[in-house]
Amino acid sequence: MAFENISAITIYEVEELKELFLKALDSDDFTHFDMSKVQRIDLVGMQLLIALLKSAQKREKKIKFINISSSLHEQMQETLCIDSLGEAL
Amino acid sequence: MNEELEIFLEDCEDQLQSMENALLQMQSGVIDEDAIGSIFRAVHTIKGSAGMFGFDDIVSFAHTGENLFDLIRQGSVKISPDMLTHFLLCKDHMEKLIDAVVNEEDISPQLEAIGEKLVEKLVTYMTPIEEVKEVVLNLNEIDDTSNKVTSLWHISIRFSKDFFTTGMSINATFNFLNKIGTIHINHALTYAIPLLEELLPTQAYIGFELVFETSSSKKEIEEVFEFIEDDVDLVLFQTEDIEAYDMLLQKRKESQLKDTLISAKLALAENFTLELQEDESSVSSEAIVEKEIKKKEKKVSTTLRVDSTKIDVLINYMSEIVIANSKILSLVASEDDKEENSELQEAANNMKELLEYVRDGIMDIRMIQVGDSFNKFKRIVNDTSQKIGKDVEFVISGEDTELDKTVVERISDPLVHMLRNSIDHGIELPAERLANGKSAKGRVDLRAFADSGSIVIEIEDDGKGLDKTKILAKAIENGQVHPNANLSDEEIFKLIFEAGLSTAEKVSDISGRGVGMDVVRRNIEDLRGTIDIESTLGKGSKIIIRLPLTLAIIDGFLVQVGNTKYIIPLENIKECIELSKTQETEMGSNEFINLRGEMLPLIDVRKILHEDKSIYKRTNIVIVYFGNKTVGLIVDELLGEYQTVIKSLGEVFHKISGISGGSILGSGEIALIFDIPRLIELKSRLGSDNEL
Structure with a gap:
C-alpha cells in the first residue's frame, strides 16, 4: 500500500495513523507499506510500526516496509530500535 | 482563552524569558553549559507543548532551533555572536507565533515569510566544525579519553508513560553518550509494546538496555540523563558487578528481561542467580509509578497557580471585613459596662489579631520577586544600546526583593523609560568615554532593596551626569521656574520630571522629546512612591525610587x-x-x-x-x-x-x-x-x- 498522504510518522501523526493501519490490516492488499513519501519518523513512530507488525503477525500476515529513503533509514537507526523491525525491512 | 491554553501561554512565556536571559548572558560573554542547556530545554519544551496542541507552525520552527542547540550541546557547532543575535530574533518570532495561535489567529503570510528566512539562516549555523577549539561543553576534557582507563557499563532505561508527550527526546541523550564513549550493544525492548489494537499511540512502552564503554565516571554518565531524569528510570552499573544483574531483574520485574539480556549478549547466563518471582508485563516499573506519584505530590504541595483576580477579590472582601471589625471594636469600646462585656471585648480583640494574620497572609500571596520583571529589561537595554552604538554592561541586583504584584506591574513601564533615558542620554558613546578617561563600556545598575518599610529601586549609570545649568536655563525659558528662583541641586535635577522639559540636543526615537518623565513621576506618585535624583556632572546619575510595600x-x-x-x-x-x-x-x-x-x-x-x-x-x-x-x-x-x-x-x-x-x-x-x-x-x- 502506498499510503499517499503519510509524510511523517511522529508523535503528531501516530493517533491518526493507528486508525488508518487498523483499517488497512483488515484488507488483504496490505502486504507492504510503501514508505517512499515518508520523510520523518521518531521513536513514537517506530513503536507504532512495531505494534503494527505484532498485530499483523497475530493475523498471520507479513508486512514489508519498502522504499525507505536513506534519510529515513538514518532516522530509524537513530532511534536505536531499527533492529526490532526485523524482516519487515 | 481556555484554561489549558492559558497554561500553555504562561509556560511558553516562562520558557521564552529563560531563553532570552540565557542568550543575553551568552552575549555578554558568559557561555556555559547551563545557559546552553537552558535554551535547549526552553525550545524543546515549547516544541513539545505546541505539539500537544497541534500548533504545527510553532513545532516546525522550534524544531530547527532545537536541532541547532542540540548540536551545540554535543559540541559539534560553535556558538558565534552573530548566531546569538539571530537566535534572539528567532525567540521574538516564536513569541509572535505563540501570540497568534493562542489568539486563534491565522499565521499571516508575512510572518510565515519571516519564519522561513529565520530558519534558512539557522540552518547555515548547523554546519559542524572540524575541530571545536573553544570549550563549550567542556567536551575537550571528556573527549580526551585515549590515555584514560575505560570501563564497561550496563545502562538500563525505562520511560514514564508520558515521556513522549513531555517533548523530550532520547536521541539527543544517545548522541551525547556516543560523545563521551561508545555504545557497543544497544537493545530495544519491545515486548511491552502491545498489539496495535491496544496501543495508546503516544504512551511510552519501549525500553533500552545498553552496554557502554567510557572513561567517564558514574556521575558523569548520570549527568547525561539530567534533562530527562524526571521521566526516565535509569539503572546504571559496571558490567563486572555481577550482583547488579540480579538486582536489575528484581527492580524491573519483567519476565522476559533475563532471556532477552542473555540472547542479546548483554549479559551472561551465569550473571544471574535468581529467578524472577513476579511477572510484570509492563515495562513501566513500579519505581517509575512511585516516582511519578512523589513528583506529583511534590508539585501540588509546593506551588499552585492562581488567577490573580481571585486574590484581588479576596483582598476586597478582606478590606470590608477589616472595616466591619473596626465597627465591632468601636461598639465594644463604647459599651458602658465594660466589666460585664469583658468576654466580648476579649473575643473582639482576638478576632482583630486573627484578622491581621489573615490579612498579612493574603497580602503575602500578592508579593512577587522583582527579578522576573527586571530580567525582562536585559533585552531592552541590549537592544537600545546596540541601536545607538553604545556598549553597556547592565547589572541587576536584589532580584529576590519582594513587592506587591500590582506595584511591580505598574512600575515596569516607568523603569523601562528611565533605563532607556540612562542609555540614550546618560551613557556616552565609546569614543567619548575613552576621551574622558572612562572605559569604553558604560555601566547601568538596576538595584532593588528593602529600606525602612519601603522598597527602594535605584537606576544608576556612570555616564555624563545631569547638567544643572542647562536644566535650569531650559526651565526658565519654559517659564517653569522664575529667573530669580534659588533652587538647590536636588530641586534642579527634579525639574527633569516636569512636563515638556528635555535638554536632549538630539531627539531620538528612544527618548528626548520631553514627554515621559512627567508621566514616570506621576505613575510613581500614584503608587504612593517618591522619586529622587542624585547626579554628578561627568560621573553619572542615580535615580532613587521609593515605593510602599502594599497598596491595599x-x-x-x-x-x-x-x-x-x-x-x-x-x-x-x-x-x-x-x-x-x-x-x-x-x-x-x-x-x-x-x-x-x-x-x-x-x-x-x-x-x-x-x-x-x-x-x-x-x-x-x-x-x-x-x-x-x-x-x-x-x-x-x-x-x-x-x-x-x-x-x-x-x-x-x-x-x-x-x-x-x-x-x-x-x-x-x-x-x-x-x-x-x-x-x-x-x-x-x-x-x-x-x-x-
Whole structure:
C-alpha cells in the first residue's frame, strides 16, 4: 500500500495513523507499506510500526516496509530500535 | 482563552524569558553549559507543548532551533555572536507565533515569510566544525579519553508513560553518550509494546538496555540523563558487578528481561542467580509509578497557580471585613459596662489579631520577586544600546526583593523609560568615554532593596551626569521656574520630571522629546512612591525610587486634629512625644524644636489643613520619617494603632498633596491618610506655612 498522504510518522501523526493501519490490516492488499513519501519518523513512530507488525503477525500476515529513503533509514537507526523491525525491512 | 491554553501561554512565556536571559548572558560573554542547556530545554519544551496542541507552525520552527542547540550541546557547532543575535530574533518570532495561535489567529503570510528566512539562516549555523577549539561543553576534557582507563557499563532505561508527550527526546541523550564513549550493544525492548489494537499511540512502552564503554565516571554518565531524569528510570552499573544483574531483574520485574539480556549478549547466563518471582508485563516499573506519584505530590504541595483576580477579590472582601471589625471594636469600646462585656471585648480583640494574620497572609500571596520583571529589561537595554552604538554592561541586583504584584506591574513601564533615558542620554558613546578617561563600556545598575518599610529601586549609570545649568536655563525659558528662583541641586535635577522639559540636543526615537518623565513621576506618585535624583556632572546619575510595600491595607496610626481624624502609616512613624510647655515656649514662632540636641522640623497639621482650634489641653508630636528625612507632625490627640483599608478619594481630591487617600472607620467616619513622603517633600520645599 502506498499510503499517499503519510509524510511523517511522529508523535503528531501516530493517533491518526493507528486508525488508518487498523483499517488497512483488515484488507488483504496490505502486504507492504510503501514508505517512499515518508520523510520523518521518531521513536513514537517506530513503536507504532512495531505494534503494527505484532498485530499483523497475530493475523498471520507479513508486512514489508519498502522504499525507505536513506534519510529515513538514518532516522530509524537513530532511534536505536531499527533492529526490532526485523524482516519487515 | 481556555484554561489549558492559558497554561500553555504562561509556560511558553516562562520558557521564552529563560531563553532570552540565557542568550543575553551568552552575549555578554558568559557561555556555559547551563545557559546552553537552558535554551535547549526552553525550545524543546515549547516544541513539545505546541505539539500537544497541534500548533504545527510553532513545532516546525522550534524544531530547527532545537536541532541547532542540540548540536551545540554535543559540541559539534560553535556558538558565534552573530548566531546569538539571530537566535534572539528567532525567540521574538516564536513569541509572535505563540501570540497568534493562542489568539486563534491565522499565521499571516508575512510572518510565515519571516519564519522561513529565520530558519534558512539557522540552518547555515548547523554546519559542524572540524575541530571545536573553544570549550563549550567542556567536551575537550571528556573527549580526551585515549590515555584514560575505560570501563564497561550496563545502562538500563525505562520511560514514564508520558515521556513522549513531555517533548523530550532520547536521541539527543544517545548522541551525547556516543560523545563521551561508545555504545557497543544497544537493545530495544519491545515486548511491552502491545498489539496495535491496544496501543495508546503516544504512551511510552519501549525500553533500552545498553552496554557502554567510557572513561567517564558514574556521575558523569548520570549527568547525561539530567534533562530527562524526571521521566526516565535509569539503572546504571559496571558490567563486572555481577550482583547488579540480579538486582536489575528484581527492580524491573519483567519476565522476559533475563532471556532477552542473555540472547542479546548483554549479559551472561551465569550473571544471574535468581529467578524472577513476579511477572510484570509492563515495562513501566513500579519505581517509575512511585516516582511519578512523589513528583506529583511534590508539585501540588509546593506551588499552585492562581488567577490573580481571585486574590484581588479576596483582598476586597478582606478590606470590608477589616472595616466591619473596626465597627465591632468601636461598639465594644463604647459599651458602658465594660466589666460585664469583658468576654466580648476579649473575643473582639482576638478576632482583630486573627484578622491581621489573615490579612498579612493574603497580602503575602500578592508579593512577587522583582527579578522576573527586571530580567525582562536585559533585552531592552541590549537592544537600545546596540541601536545607538553604545556598549553597556547592565547589572541587576536584589532580584529576590519582594513587592506587591500590582506595584511591580505598574512600575515596569516607568523603569523601562528611565533605563532607556540612562542609555540614550546618560551613557556616552565609546569614543567619548575613552576621551574622558572612562572605559569604553558604560555601566547601568538596576538595584532593588528593602529600606525602612519601603522598597527602594535605584537606576544608576556612570555616564555624563545631569547638567544643572542647562536644566535650569531650559526651565526658565519654559517659564517653569522664575529667573530669580534659588533652587538647590536636588530641586534642579527634579525639574527633569516636569512636563515638556528635555535638554536632549538630539531627539531620538528612544527618548528626548520631553514627554515621559512627567508621566514616570506621576505613575510613581500614584503608587504612593517618591522619586529622587542624585547626579554628578561627568560621573553619572542615580535615580532613587521609593515605593510602599502594599497598596491595599496598611497598619496605620489614628490621630485627631481639630474635628478630623487622620491616619499616619505606621511604617513611617519613629516615635510620639508630648510637646512640653518648655518646648512650646522655646519654639515660639519657629517651626522646629530641639529634640535631644537635634533640630526637628515641624508641620502644624491644624494650620496647613485649616482645622478648628484644638479643644485638647495637650499637644502631641508624631515624629515621622521617610528615607533619611524626619519631621514632626503636630496633632491634638493620639488614638492608637488602626488597620487601615486605603480608599481612593477620587478625582476631586486628587490634587491635595500630602493626603494619599481615605479610610472608613468603624464608626462610619472618614479618616484621611497622610502621604508622608509628599508631606516631607513639601516641608523641605515650601515650609509648613503654606497650605496644602
